């Protein structure tokens with residue numbers, strides 16, 4: 584497979600999903616740091632572009648099995664994609680975090696004496712759990728419903744609905760920064776445990792909790808990939824493609840009076856005169872006087 588050095592890691596992950604397995608093998612971060620050019624990411628890991636090309640070609644040649652088949656996330660509606668994220672990833676994350684928290688408490692009680700690092704793992708994990716719970720709630724209550732509303736308005740040829748947070752770039756920047764923080768906390772857990780290494784005296788619960796943390800981390804990679812690399816950039820692109828970008832302009836367009844005289848480029852703070860040359864007062868609620 585020919586590598587295009589102008590493309591980013593995220594581009595490859597979105598357009599050729601099996602590439603994610605190759606990136607995981609090579610330790611290339613495609614979710615939180617997916618915007619890195621592919622050549623730079625390879626250089627950082629000491630992998631040549633020819634080696635990457637061979638690995639991608641081998642992945643491409645593998646027969647598709649149930650696990651390899653992925654939904655076409657890149658072409659899904661934003662509303663369907665956010666529903667999928669909540670149904671498959673938020674629910675899983677909540678359930679797993681509850682299970683891991685309970686297991687970690689028990690493992691700390693039994694093995695904390697010989698492995699004091701477990702107490703620190705428990706502390707970092709509780710922080711990750713509370714931050715992720717708030718994060719997912721914000722996405723579900725504010726950002727995702729707004730993105731779906733914007734998409735349906737867009738589909739009906741309507742302007743972008745007003746948003747309490749201004750542009751979607753604002754909450755998206757916060758969500759992306761939360762993702763970085765979650766990745767840092769998971770790395771902290773890996774550092775504390777020598778990459779989730781199982782000690783010789785580990786019991787079944789000890790092994791189970793480390794495997795569960797690894798599973799949660801893997802799921803978070805896909806979860807963050809879908810948001811950072813597909814949902815959020817598409818939402819921003821959709822917002823930018825709209826001709827009307829604030830509540831006042833929405834009212835202005837709804838009133839219809841402006842359409843005959845001039846472009847919607849004036850500021851309401853400036854006085855303006857319609858091209859038909861007479862004053863007119865109407866009650867459209869847009870705040871203009873005509």
Ligand SMILES: [Fe+2]
Pocket residue numbers: 668673719722806810
């Ligand atoms: Fe999410």
Ligand SMILES: [Fe+2]
Pocket residue numbers: 718722758762807810
């Ligand atoms: Fe998120």
